[in-house]
Amino acid sequence: MIQAPKGTFDIFGNKAVSYRNLEGIIHDLCVRFGVTELRTPTFEYTELFHRGVGETTDVVQKEMYTFSDAGDRSLTLRPEGTAPACRAYLEHGMGSLPQPVKLYYISSFYRAEKPQKGRYRQFQSFGTEYFGSTDPAADAEIIALGWELFRLLGITGVELRINSIGDRECRLKYNTELREFIGSQLDRLCPVCKERAATNPLRVLDCKEEGCKRVLNDAPDILSTLGPDCKAHFGKVLGFLKAMGIPYTVDSRIVRGLDYYTKTVFEYISSDLGSQSALGGGGRYDHLMETIGGPSVPAVGFGIGIERLLIALEAQQAEQAAQIPPVVFIGAIPSQTNFAAGLTHKLRQSGISAQWDISGRSLKAQMKAADKSGARYSLVIGDDEAASNSATLKEMATGEQTTMILDKLTEFLTRKV
Numbered sequence: 001m002i003q004a005p006k007g008t009f010d011i012f013g014n015k016a017v018s019y020r021n022l023e024g025i026i027h028d029l030c031v032r033f034g035v036t037e038l039r040t041p042t043f044e045y046t047e048l049f050h051r052g053v054g055e056t057t058d059v060v061q062k063e064m065y066t067f068s069d070a071g072d073r074s075l076t077l078r079p080e081g082t083a084p085a086c087r088a089y090l091e092h093g094m095g096s097l098p099q100p101v102k103l104y105y106i107s108s109f110y111r112a113e114k115p116q117k118g119r120y121r122q123f124q125s126f127g128t129e130y131f132g133s134t135d136p137a138a139d140a141e142i143i144a145l146g147w148e149l150f151r152l153l154g155i156t157g158v159e160l161r162i163n164s165i166g167d168r169e170c171r172l173k174y175n176t177e178l179r180e181f182i183g184s185q186l187d188r189l190c191p192v193c194k195e196r197a198a199t200n201p202l203r204v205l206d207c208k209e210e211g212c213k214r215v216l217n218d219a220p221d222i223l224s225t226l227g228p229d230c231k232a233h234f235g236k237v238l239g240f241l242k243a244m245g246i247p248y249t250v251d252s253r254i255v256r257g258l259d260y261y262t263k264t265v266f267e268y269i270s271s272d273l274g275s276q277s278a279l280g281g282g283g284r285y286d287h288l289m290e291t292i293g294g295p296s297v298p299a300v301g302f303g304i305g306i307e308r309l310l311i312a313l314e315a316q317q318a319e320q321a322a323q324i325p326p327v328v329f330i331g332a333i334p335s336q337t338n339f340a341a342g343l344t345h346k347l348r349q350s351g352i353s354a355q356w357d358i359s360g361r362s363l364k365a366q367m368k369a370a371d372k373s374g375a376r377y378s379l380v381i382g383d384d385e386a387a388s389n390s391a392t393l394k395e396m397a398t399g400e401q402t403t404m405i406l407d408k409l410t411e412f413l414t415r416k417v
C-alpha cells in the first residue's frame, strides 16, 4: 500500500467542509479590510528564499524541498509566502499603484520539519502583506485583521504578544550587547544556541530549551536599546491597538524565526495548541524588497496556519456536518430508473439538492438509503407514476403525503427549501 508522504494528509468529508467554510470566512474578511488576493506559483527559484528568508534561518538551512529541473535550474517548493509576494510586487510593477498595496493569500507551504500535532510538511497558511507604508497604522491594521478573524471564528483564549526588534542600527547595538551576554554564559547554553550566537544572536532568544530559557531571562532587554524613532513607532502601534480595543502583552522574547523582520514583531498564541502554540505571527520587514533586488519598499505582514486554526476550532466547538442532506430522495423500481435519472437531473438543474439510487439497489434498500441520507422528502417512481407523470411525495419526519403532477415538483420543493 502506498501511503501519503510523512507529514502530509488528505482532506475530505467533514474536514473538507471545515476548510471550505474557513476559507470563505477569510475571503469575506479580506474584502471588508480592502485586501485583494494574490496567488503565486507553488515553486520559485531557490535564490528567492536564500536571499529573502535568510541563509542563517532553519527554514533555509534545513527545511526546504529543493530540486533541479531538466534545465538544471534550482527550484524550491515555497516554504513561506512573504518572499514570493515581494517578488510578485516587484515583477508586476505594483510600486506604481496607489500605495499601500494590500495583498492576501491562502496557500500551501512546504517545510521538511519533524511532523507532530500542528506541524506538518505540507500545511496551509493565510497570509497578508501590506506594501508601501512606513506608518505604524499599517502594523496595527494588519494585527487587527488577524484578531478579527479569531473573533469571527469564535476562537477564544488567543493572546497577542508583541515586541519591537528595532531597525538595523538598534539591532547592531543590541547584537553587541547580546553577544557579550551570551559569551559570558556560553557553557550554560545548548549546542544550537552556541552556534547561533555567532551567526544570528537574536535567534538565541527564540530557544525553547528550558535550561536556555532560564539563562536568557537575564539577557539584556531589546526594548531598552531602541532608538527614538523605533520607540515612537512601537508606542504608536500600541496606541492604535488600544484605540481598537485589542488586548496585547509586550514580550521582549518574541523575535520570530526569520531574518527579515524590523521594528514590530508579534505572535498570536493559543493555549489549545500544545507545544506548537503559535496560531500565527508576523511583523514589519522594511528591507526585504531590497534584499531580493528591488527598491526600498516598507512592508508589514503575518501568516496564520490554517491547520492550527482548525485545531483551535475543534478544541472549542463541534465539527460541522460534511453532508448537507438532500431535499428529496427519488426511489424507482428497476424498469423506471431512466425516469428517476431524468427527474433528479432536472431538479438539480433548478437548484434543488436531489439524490437517487446509483447502486442498483432494491426499492426497500433505496428507502433505507433515503432515511439515512436525512432527506426531507422521498418519492417512488413506479410504472403508474411514470405513465401519469405524478407521484406521492412523503415528508420523512411526519409521514405526511402529497400527490402531485411531477411538473409542479420543482416549484413545490423550491418553496420548501
Ligand code: AMP
Binding pocket: 080, 111, 113, 118, 119, 120, 121, 122, 123, 124, 125, 257, 278, 279, 280, 281, 282, 303, 304, 305, 306, 307, 308
Ligand atoms: P512562519 O512563517 O514560520 O511564521 O509561520 C506562520 C504560521 O504558519 C505559523 O504561526 C503556523 O501557524 C503556521 N506554520 C508554520 N509552519 C508550520 C508547519 N510546519 N505546519 C503547520 N503550520 C505551520
